Each structure stands twice: as C-alpha cells, then as structure tokens.
Amino acid sequence: MEPILKGRNLVKRYGKVTALDHCDFDLYPGEILGVIGDNGAGKSTLIKAVSGAVTPDAGEVFLDGKKVKFASPLDARGAGIETVYQTLAMSPALSIADNMFMGRELRKPGVMGKWFRKLDRPAMEKFARDKLSELGLMTIQNINQAVETLSGGQRQGVAVARAAAFGSKVIILDEPTAALGVKESRRVLELILDVKSRGIPIILISHNMPHVFEVADRIHIHRLGKRLCVIKPGDYSMSDAVAFMTGAKEPDPEMLAA
C-alpha cells in the first residue's frame, strides 16, 4: 500500500538549530499514526512541513503519490489536509456554526462576486448541526452558542468536527487532549476513533503516552529532528517507547526501516 502522505529527507533549520534533519515520514490510508518525541525533537516542525505551515529547506512531500509544495496551510487545506493546532485557532466570541466555517462561509446564490453575496446562515447552521451530530457531539444544544461558553472538551470537539467536515484526506491533531480533564479527553479519543472509522487517516501528536498507545495503529518515534523508528503499540511497552525517545535505549536495526 502507498502512503497517502509521505515526507522524504525533510530538512528545516532555524539559524543554528536543525529542527528537521533529513526526516522521513509516512502516513497510510485509514490509520491513526501517533507521533511522539521529547520536547524540541522537531515533531511540530515535521507536521508544519507536511501541512504547508513551514517550507522545508530541503526534501519532498507527496500526497497520494504526487509531489506537492504547499505555499501555506490554506493551500494544504485546499488539498484536503486539515490541522487542529494546540492553540485551537477558534474565535471565542463567534458561534459554533461560524467557527465551523471560518473563511469557508456558505453564501446565497447570486450574480454578484462571492464577497458581496449574503451569508447563507440557515445552510451554515444546518451543516454545522449535521456534522456535530454525525460525530455524536450533540451534547452541544445550541449551534449559535458562542464558543467561549463551551467546555474545553466541547471546544476541542468542535475543532475536530470542523477538521473532519473539511479534511477530506488527512487530519492532523496537535496535542488534542493536553488541556482536558479525564472525561473530556475520553470523549475526544472516541471522536478520533469515530473519524478513523469514516476512513480518514489521522496524525496524532501527543505527549500523553496512554492516549497514543490506546488509539494509534503505529507510532512514529521522533528523535533529534528525524524519525528514529516506527513501532506498533502491541509490540512495545510505553517504557520502551520513552527509552527510544530519550535515547536511553536504541531500537533494533530492523525497526529503523519500518
């Protein structure tokens, strides 16, 4: 099987810091790929490099086997890659429905240019309601409620639902459970599995080992700017993973090519 999203030999330097050092990356159709690594290992930079937020100094990115060069996250979005960042990038004062769209608003038909036509609020509200209920997020009662009035878990839920609604090919989640309590984290993990069951592959970056081990099909372990190895959660323990991450233990040579 060909990877849906692939990075080869990615390099990114910030002055004297090498954030990505000839890094490879593979995401296969339908899988949840965990990405773990110590602080500063280069996980966020990797994700930014494959989603248009950072232009690598060298290396190549392929989507569906075709070489791509994203000029911006919007460009990547247009190609079906949605990213939910740690800082949620939502407008707290706006409603859930408005936040679902953000730059992709539906407008009423007409002869005028896009920006002069009225927003199609009923259509937007229906779309938002449908997407949230598809993902079992209808504990949210009112689609016109401001996002700032939602709990952390509900907010994260809206962000994931938004990504699932538009991310036709790949969804990237950066620390989706970091700020959440036990119950809310659980809901978000269920949501991630729901999205996977719809056939959309997910990249999950997280420092939370139990969460990664629970939902990931494979785990990309990042160390010093590159992919050290890829493991399957059933084959290794969390303490093995931490030992690989920190350099306390080296993986077997055959794992390096995984």
Ligand SMILES: Nc1ncnc2c1ncn2[C@@H]1O[C@H](COP(=O)(O)OP(=O)(O)OP(=O)(O)O)[C@@H](O)[C@H]1O
């Ligand atoms: N915009 C930037 N300017 C300068 N240096 C940067 C920038 N972004 C990242 N770096 C550096 O690149 C390295 C990798 O950072 P990155 O954020 O990718 O790591 P990470 O694995 O995601 O870390 P964490 O788990 O702490 O979020 C770090 O040394 C960081 O200081």
